[in-house]
Amino acid sequence: MAKTGVFSSDPTVRARAVELKRELQRLVRSIVDDDDYSIDAVDRAKDAICGLRELMLNKRSTATFKLHQALSCPEDFKCPLSKELMRDPVILASGQTYDRPFIQKWLNAGNRTCPRTQQVLSHTVLTPNHLIREMISQWCKSQGIELPSPVRCGREDGITEAERDRFFSLLNKLSAALPEQKEAAKELRLLTKKMPSFRALFGESIDAITQLLAPLSGSKSQSSVQPDLQEDVITTLLNLSIHDSNKKLVAETPMVIPLLMEALRSGTIQTRSNAAAALFTLSALDSNKALIGKSGVIKPLIDLLDEGHPLAMKDVASAIFNLCIFHENKARAVRDGAVRVILKKIMDGVHVDELLAILAMLSIHQRAVEEMGELGAVPCLLRIIREGNCERNNENCIAILHTICLNDRTKWKREDITRCNITWRIICKFCFQHRSPVPSYIISPIL
Numbered sequence: 423m424a425k426t427g428v429f430s431s432d433p434t435v436r437a438r439a440v441e442l443k444r445e446l447q448r449l450v451r452s453i454v455d456d457d458d459y460s461i462d463a464v465d466r467a468k469d470a471i472c473g474l475r476e477l478m479l480n481k482r483s484t485a486t487f488k489l490h491q492a493l494s495c496p497e498d499f500k501c502p503l504s505k506e507l508m509r510d511p512v513i514l515a516s517g518q519t520y521d522r523p524f525i526q527k528w529l530n531a532g533n534r535t536c537p538r539t540q541q542v543l544s545h546t547v548l549t550p551n552h553l554i555r556e557m558i559s560q561w562c563k564s565q566g567i568e569l570p571s572p573v574r575c576g577r578e579d580g581i582t583e584a585e586r587d588r589f590f591s592l593l594n595k596l597s598a599a600l601p602e603q604k605e606a607a608k609e610l611r612l613l614t615k616k617m618p619s620f621r622a623l624f625g626e627s628i629d630a631i632t633q634l635l636a637p638l639s640g641s642k643s644q645s646s647v648q649p650d651l652q653e654d655v656i657t658t659l660l661n662l663s664i665h666d667s668n669k670k671l672v673a674e675t676p677m678v679i680p681l682l683m684e685a686l687r688s689g690t691i692q693t694r695s696n697a698a699a700a701l702f703t704l705s706a707l708d709s710n711k712a713l714i715g716k717s718g719v720i721k722p723l724i725d726l727l728d729e730g731h732p733l734a735m736k737d738v739a740s741a742i743f744n745l746c747i748f749h750e751n752k753a754r755a756v757r758d759g760a761v762r763v764i765l766k767k768i769m770d771g772v773h774v775d776e777l778l779a780i781l782a783m784l785s786i787h788q789r790a791v792e793e794m795g796e797l798g799a800v801p802c803l804l805r806i807i808r809e810g811n812c813e814r815n816n817e818n819c820i821a822i823l824h825t826i827c828l829n830d831r832t833k834w835k836r837e838d839i840t841r842c843n844i845t846w847r848i849i850c851k852f853c854f855q856h857r858s859p860v861p862s863y864i865i866s867p868i869l
Contacts (some may be wrong), residue, residue, distance in 0.1 A: 439474060446470040499558050500537050503528065507562075511555050512548040516541045519551050529664070534740055536700060541814075542743050542776060545706030547666060587615075589623055593633040600648065603637045607654035610634065614661035621665035631675045634658060638684075639677045653693040656685045660700040669703070673710040679717045686722040694726055695734040702741040711748035720745060721758040728763045730772065739776040746783050756784060761793040769802050775815060778806070782818040785825045795826050 501508045501521035510522040516536035520528075528537055529546050536543060562568070592613075595606035613620045624630045637651055651762040659678065662668050672678055684696035701719060705711045718741070727738045742760065745751045761784060764777045781799075784790040803819040810816065 442470050442473045445475070452700040454860060485675050496561065499554070499561065501525075508554065508558060511551040511558070513551050514548065515545050519554055522548060534699075540775070540778065543706075544742050544744060544747055546664070546703070547706065586621075586623070589620065590627075593630060595629075596633055600651075604648065604651050604654070607634075607637065607651055607658065610660045611654045611661070614658050618665065621662050621668060624662050625657070625665065625668045625671055631659075631662070631678065635675075635677050635681060638681050647688075649690050649693070652685060652689055653696070656682065656689065656693050656700065657696045660696045660703065663700050663703040666706075669707050669710060673704045673707070675822045679714060679719060683717065683719050683722055686719070686726055691731050691733050695737050696730075697743060698723060698726065698737040698741045699735060702744050705741065705744040706807045708748065711745055711751060715745055715748060715751035715754055720751065720754050720760075724755070724758050724760050724763055727767065728759075730767065735773050736776070739773055739780065743776065743780050752772055752784055752787050752790075756787050756790045756793070760784060762797060765794065765797050765799055765802070768806075774806065774810075775812065777819040778815055778822075782821050785822045788829075791825050794822065795830050800826060853859060 449463050449470065453463055453467065495507050499507055501524055502518065504521055506521070508519070508521040508813055511519050512522045512525065513519050514525060514536055516539050518536055518538050520537075525548065526535075534543050534546070535541060587681055592606040592610050595602040597603075598606075608814075610620075612622070624634070634655060638655055659672065659682070663672050682697045682700055685693050687694075691699065701714060701723070705714055723738055723742055723745075726734055727742065740757065746755050761781070764781050764784075766776050768774050768781070782792070785794070800823065802864040803823050807816050807819050
């Protein structure tokens, strides 16, 4: 049965599309099969692709024209990434709505922030936005447009039997001699990066994750672990953890978290960064936040943050943020020295946005508040407010200042306010937005 699509409404356009596809198929086959293919063949293939693209946007198709016409589509119905009408709107953890294939591509690329707000995501689960979907559907009907079916991105159609056999062959090599282990680990790293179906296959195979860890867990001492082998295995774990259905299985496999902890301490900087990234993605599940926090992994994360290597900072900060969403982990982070390290990095101007968010989260803990006061957080936070223009950072600073000064009113000095009128305005705005009175410890020095 022929597939229907944007070309089906116009026989002339459809016929031209079929002709271009046949030409493209012939050219691609000649390029793939012939090692001495000509540049002319490549250029003609490119022209055929461009021709197909032009047909997709051709104004002779009324529905297609209306679908892509920017002014005809309400802004709220456009995906912030594609700038086109959403076909499968989903809600990200930040509360923003995107078209599924475009935000999924963003997440699959390893991004762990909201593209619009830059907020670090607490999880990567995509929730269908049924309300927006219905509103788009009604709008399309009023415009005489048939909304196309949702577009799927990436390879989701499973794997062939040959690929499955290759997968199990690679797992078996991980228990063989060192050269074979290295070869298999590197290939699994590449496969799980490029093919989501291979990530899913790990979840379908009972002992696959245990077999993956064999080269690391079988070593008598971590000093005997080959750095490149460790990096490939840890990175493969990261790739697996991106797949939502794998998160619980990976975290609950007995050796995973201990090996990630060891990688944080002793791996190459790339291995340590990828271990932190794996902990971030695994901690998207609340049950995993508790499990990971109990393991003692927060301390090596804080130690790595303290070292301050640029390659690892973003992943480490993201992992600590995610873990500290779970209440019990806040106390663990404070006990393990998070406040001192985070405040030092903020004072140095390193990843201020992410670290302020963590500090604001920790400020509900009494000991954390006391440490902030002792370590000179007040002038640092006031400086950020005076010199910065990021509203989210200002709000986090005010929230932290509020808790510090409630705990010890002597920390709020009159000269800080008189030197910074903008601080007073931001405090008033913050209190208004949160429907709370302006604190008396702030008012009294001014009166």
